Amino acid sequence: MTIKKLMLLLSLISVVTAQLTACQSVSKAQNTVSNKITGLFGHHEKLPEIDSKGIVDISKATIEQYEQLSANLPLNQWVYLENEKQGIYQLQNKSTEGFVLSMRLNCKISSHPPAFELQDAHGKRILYGYDKEAGQIQFLLDNKNYGNPFDPFQRQTLSHFQQQLASAQVIKLFHAGKLYRFQNQNAELLSKPVSCREHS
Numbered sequence: 001m002t003i004k005k006l007m008l009l010l011s012l013i014s015v016v017t018a019q020l021t022a023c024q025s026v027s028k029a030q031n032t033v034s035n036k037i038t039g040l041f042g043h044h045e046k047l048p049e050i051d052s053k054g055i056v057d058i059s060k061a062t063i064e065q066y067e068q069l070s071a072n073l074p075l076n077q078w079v080y081l082e083n084e085k086q087g088i089y090q091l092q093n094k095s096t097e098g099f100v101l102s103m104r105l106n107c108k109i110s111s112h113p114p115a116f117e118l119q120d121a122h123g124k125r126i127l128y129g130y131d132k133e134a135g136q137i138q139f140l141l142d143n144k145n146y147g148n149p150f151d152p153f154q155r156q157t158l159s160h161f162q163q164q165l166a167s168a169q170v171i172k173l174f175h176a177g178k179l180y181r182f183q184n185q186n187a188e189l190l191s192k193p194v195s196c197r198e199h200s
Contacts, residue, residue, distance in 0.1 A: 076183030
């Protein structure tokens with residue numbers, strides 16, 4: 001009787017061991033497949049790097065990498081995003097609160113009007129260029145009010161605004177009772193050509 005119990009116990013142990021080995025093999029296989037899939041979708045790929053001048057080449061970036069880069073833009077400075085493959089050049093400044101100001105002062109296509117765009121932290125456009133339905137927009141450079149220099153009926157103020165913008169420390173944008181504040185670091189990037197739209 002003891003031999004029967006011992007044989008039964010040994011057969012149970014071998015069944016349990018076989019099952020454990022199979023589970024471990026499946027688990028290892030799952031990890032290997034998971035790592036390969038993760039590698040395919042670029043989770044281990046390096047994000048494009050912003051150089052010391054604030055310029056980043058996004059020509060080879062995937063959509064996911066671009067979104068990740070946008071979410072992690074350095075705060076309070078201008079960043080020049082260039083995509084030579086698609087001919088798109090952007091200039092963005094992200095505030096501490098996550099608002100993004102894009103300036104389009106030197107358009108690659110000279111017939112396109114200069115403009116700006118303000119987005120919230122989720123990428124939703126709040127203000128842009130000259131929107132007569134938006135109400136009054138005021139730009140302040142170091143607390144000096146320039147009104148809306150992008151108003152097409154006051155183009156002479158835009159050139160003066162551009163000159164002052166090059167040396168300003170702080171850009172403020174006031175609209176509908178809200179004040180948006182941006183530091184003007186890497187201001188030399190404001191002279192770089194950017195992609196503009198025919199109509200904002």
